Amino acid sequence: MTDLYLAPLWISLRTVITATFVTFFIGIAAARWMARYSGRLKSVIDGLFILPMVLPPTVVGYGLLLLFGRNGPLGQVLLNFGTTIVFSWWATVISAVVMAFPLMYITARGAFEQVEPNIQDAARTLGASEWRVFWTVTLPLAWPGVAAGTVLALARSLGEFGATLMLAGNIPGRTATIPVAIYFAIQAGDKSQAMVLVGIVLVISFAALAAIAYWKGRTPRSRGFLIT
């Protein structure tokens, strides 16, 4: 019983860590690409990236279900490899990544665009490759924003409910994350399990907020090159 009681916590932790890790990299890659891309499709691509944030999560979940379902294009591909991700643990990760990605993307992109172009150009004229410019100049200077985006993405994946329920369902011990488990615990009248899980979520959320405040407070004027 205790096992099943705390199972949602372990599932959620694994999901959140994996999803944040994945979101961090694809969010940064997309943000950096879009911060430099100036083609005709810029606003279209930008809209697509942000879409999961403005759509109801259940709609996104349904979309993912169509994509990964047995008849969906990606579902077919996976089926050829003899597997399916619908109603599996990976479904919770995919839902969390898709829902958290826009937050990471928007925040990181804003942070990259805030880095003064002259400073990056200076690095280029000093012979630094684009890769080196990014790792030694752009990313360090955009770090407060990137870190904040990561924390936001982490919080969003922790709270993910709608899309997860659609794609991963509620299989206790396998796909039932904390938010999903809370919902079904209350449905089933199991108030004590709901309270425990609510308490855990509160602790994690407060820690995340504190982390943002810490990062924001620690780098007040990292761009102090402006003449006073």
Next chain:
Amino acid sequence: MIKAVIKRSLPGFDLNVDFSVNRELLAVLGPSGSGKTMTLQCIAGLTKPDEGRIELNGKVLYDSEAGINLPPQKRKVGFVFQNYALFPHMTVTENVAYSIRHLPITEVNQKVERLMNIMNVIPLAARYPRQLSAGQQQRVAIARALAPDPEVLLLDEPFSALDSQLKERLELELLALQTEYHGSMILVTHDLAEGYKLGSQIAIYQAGRIAQCDTRQKVFASPVNRTVARLTGVRNLMDGMVTRLDGPFAWISIVAWEVPLKACLSPDSGLVPGQKVTVGIRPEYVDLKQAEGENVLPSRILQAVEGISSVTYRFHVQSDQQAKHYINATISKSNAVCLEDGQICLLHFPPENLIVIPASNG
């Protein structure tokens, strides 16, 4: 040696320049928005020209016809930005060493120390840019730009944010640097005095074109047209006509003036009698005479602006006709004893200081 032909069109602006610089300092002078900074960015590879060719010591950096466009990393062009653009998260030493990190550590240390010594920033080694004054940041920016041994050093209005004392000191340092650094330098500035002090060659920019590019003596002594004359500080410009030539002198009648002006001509001026010209003189060269004579004109003081060591007067030239002519004269205080508004003075225009520009040159 850098040779550049750059064409770039933007909405409402057109850059079209052609110049070359030897191992010397070219000062690019011109009003804001005349394309000076864009020229530097094109040379550094930070902006792509639409057309043209840029060559640095025999290496082609950009050629629109051959489809060559080297990235900034491969150009060996040092760039000192207007706001210095130091890396705010690195110390002075790290900033200077940024471009040479791939070298052996002893070599890096030697080089960084030598450059920091030249630019007088050794005591600041461990500081971050936000802990430096503007002048200190400037020095670090130059040291950083020199570290990878660039073949040309581009300076984009490097002194515009500095107070005048600091500016003078850094100008001296830049002059001294020319003995240490043997590449070409291009300095963009909108400060006439600065350009003259530092540049052995001067290019005058006007609305995306080079109006004149020559040695500084030539540009300042014989501007090719009214625009260049005005941009190089010739504030008095009068329209006239050559009436008589006599050896090295020309007599020029100025519209609405009673007395003709006598001017010294350069041997290759090619002027002929009857030719329309513009005559110019710098305010500093106009002086006062006690008695009537050649090139002397009575004028009434309209306004006086007092400077530290001189006074600049605005004179209204006295003439019978309706046309109003004004002359600006900057007169050293030691000569400007008790001139009052409304007083009539005798202005003298020394023939050797008159600049004669053929009117066909605009």
